[in-house]
Amino acid sequence: MGDAGATQKPLKIAIVGGGIGGLSLLLGILNHCDPTVIQPHLYEAAYAFSEIGAGVGFLPNAVRAMRAVDPKLYEAYTRIADEAPRATVNGQKKFEFSRAMMGMDGRGGTNTLKALDHICTIYNDNRYRHVHRAVFLDEMINLLPNGFEGGLVSFNKRCTDVKIQEDGVTALFADGTSENVDAVIGCDGVKSLVRNVLHGGQEQCEPQFTGKYAYRGLVPIEDAVKVLGEKALNQMMTLGYGGHLITFPVDRGQTLNIVAFRSASDWNHGSSWVVPATVDEVLEDFKEWSEPIKKLLALLQKPDKWGQFDLPPLKTYVKDGRVALLGDCAHAATPHQGAGAGMAIEDAAVLGRLLGEITTPDPAQLIRAFVAYDTVRRERTRKLVTTSRSRGLLYEFQFPDIGDNDVMIRDAMVRQWDWIWDLDVDAHCREAISLMHQPPSVVNGFQ
Template sequence: MELIDRDMAAAYNKHATFQPDTGALEKKLWSSYRMGMDGREPSNALKAGDYIHEVHAAVARSSVHRARFLEAMTALLPAEDECVSFGKRLVSIDEVEDGVIVHFADGTSVAADAVIGCDGIKSRVRQILFDGEEAANAVFTGKYAYRGLIPMDEAVEALGEYTARNNHFHWGYGGHLLTFPIEHGKTMNVVAFRTKQNGVWEHGSQWVLPGNKEQMLQDFEEWGPDVKAILSLMRNADIWAMFDHPPARTYHRGGHICMMGDAAHASTPHQGAGAGMAVEDVFVLSRLLGEIRERSQLEKAFAAYDAVRRPRTQKLVRTSRDAGQLYQCQKEGVKDDVEKIRANLDERMRWIWDLDMAQHLQEALSVFRGV
């Protein structure tokens, strides 16, 4: 993030929640993994609550409330330019000889050199780019999650300091539960995942349903005491369907339309890397756009971005789905074998974390310059 803008990175650091000083910070803990229910012998003799593994990164894990971060980034832009408008919903894009005309649901239109869509998993830009193709819309991944919040003092009383205040995965068969601190450690965020038995989402475009705590507790009735304690403390338990994007053949059309972030490569949250990939997109694409000297070079910039970023981000979509299988003892060749699980966890995130962003940018610039 600092490679993009130091003030942007400072805004993130101001609003982010970092690992607390409970031993995890010094160890640069990314996450701790425990069994959330009893294992099934002989492949897994662990009991609910038993430690599986810990994964460490170059820096400790952190998270930020997107609305607070968005407000902080908006404040960095020159107010007199009126370059930010909220509450806009894209309807259509007219591609004309010297750029695009963008039409919104409120009846307004804007002329621009190009459109860069960063409009999320339900991206209208993506639908326009892939009109009539399977890749135009997100697909259900077969999993859903109950999401809720717990005051941290209650979580600490039930689970202890270390478990409550740090990132933890609780593994099981056909489900897993994730907890981590938010709001500068004042609150525990809980996401309890389950596999939907029929693999079908019957609620159309309604991806979030009102919570049903009784149903949630029934979904986890065979789980261990820590998981049950966490779920019992949740006030609400809204149900979120897990969708991601089918493979995309391109991230742009000529020099008129491009997409990035979740619009281009929405993934499931199982590797915690979707937002990070969007930040990488920004770094690479912004530097490419900085190389442009005339409108005709937009297509070259978008093509270079696509060539470098699409393979990496499409891999994230695939491996995030795979991680969801791993955490629920469903991954072929691993299942609930503890030693295989540990080996997988040791390597799973390295390709995401260990990228040399300066070199990655040079690859994109080389494509742009035809080197």
């Protein structure tokens, strides 16, 4: 395709999925793109925007990506992000790691720490870190133009198929309707329909159980403080044999978010990856842990049990300048580095900026934008998948040649987030834009 194939009508972009990734991309397109050139529309399967889960943490790179998507998104985030009282060092929030002392069953020998003894503390420059997912999503929705339904967003639109054609793409929906567009961008999560279309439903592109599940729930902060003391006011990771806990305040310090991971040989709940759980079930899984942890878990109300799945490395996130993948549908990772949602916002920042470089509604420019996006984003996001899975092993004393050695665990932890946190998002976007504007022969995969 070339300039001669350009049309005077705007390029129609269908965004499939209205979670954090899909909404970030929509906001990025609205902020960076000429509406006479790019016309986005988001299709959400549910009857309204919604997010499952409770707290979500955003690392410094994710906060910078919010600015790159739209400064108003960053401003909204800083209004709602948790600023609960907590220990600080030079104004920086503390991320504390401690150890849950479980029954020593002969695997030890290097252990000298008692329950909840401090292992290490890691600092970052993100003054605003945690939010409740639903509250953050509401703030994103508030940034959309008034009366966005119909013009920008359609609900109850579960995508069932995507057909790539010579002159565009047809998206089919469960209600029997279809839409002819110039491109489809899948933001539909780890069970993505769009990914299956792009990769032909290949088994090696399907989610894999990672050998862990997690209980998630909330506890009033005043109750958590009675059990953990000041530790409840900090983000804290508690390590143990075959399990670990993440705890951090949300709701401006009123609530403690708890995620308790356990190792498992398989997932016995079929296609349901989130199932109800009981407090008794949680306590049985952590019966050998220290008393403060068991008392904290006993406070959970209506916990859920989440299977931990990730994606194998995909060969590409784009196809024919017609289909692209963003967020979890491209690179779903376990949450052991707290970077999944942030990587989706990074994706949206890069792709939104690339689409903003298109100055005429020429489908050939979509190919350039998509290939540049894939080239810049794929290596970084695939690295997140592999390193996150290995961190889950580290936290539960299962990492080869490290095991439960506190010194080696500390050394690994203090460095493990540098490559994630330190990304210069603006430079990352400029790299993608530069690649987009290279001659076709220079852009790997350009057709």
